[in-house]
Every structure is written in C-alpha cells, then in structure tokens.
Amino acid sequence: MPTLHVRNVPDELYERIRRQAQAQNRSISAEVIMLLNRALAETERSQGDVLANIRRRRFFRPAEAGAPDSTALLREDRAR
Numbered sequence: 001m002p003t004l005h006v007r008n009v010p011d012e013l014y015e016r017i018r019r020q021a022q023a024q025n026r027s028i029s030a031e032v033i034m035l036l037n038r039a040l041a042e043t044e045r046s047q048g049d050v051l052a053n054i055r056r057r058r059f060f061r062p063a064e065a066g067a068p069d070s071t072a073l074l075r076e077d078r079a080r
Helices: 011-023 028-044 047-058 070-079
Strands: none
Touching: 011 028
C-alpha cells in the first residue's frame, strides 16, 4: 500500500484533524484517509445528481411521508 507524506500542515488544521480522529476513535492516519475519501466522493457527484437531490429535498412534504405536523407536536408539548 502506498504511503503519502504531507508537509507544512498548519497547526490549527492538524489539531482539528487530531480532535476529530480522537472523537471517532481513529488514528490520525485513518482519519485523514476517511476525510480524503469523503472529499473525493463529493467531487465525483455529477451536477445532475446534485440538482436532482436538491429538487427532491425542495419538494419533500413530511405529511405525505407520514410524519406528524410540527405545529401539533409543539402544541402537544406545551400542553404538558
């Protein structure tokens, strides 16, 4: 497996990666690999896929999916 060395990583960036790796119970190397994979996967999505996803979320109606009305939930919670 190839090895990748990165030089001149800013201290702040390194600390952010270190904290995130610790929170995920990963080594810094494993966390960097996860971050690189995620970043590359996002750039590989086609513009059409992104637009379709935006349209799908834009026209989503929670009531049609069987989700309760948020106003009714708030009123119910306040009544308790």
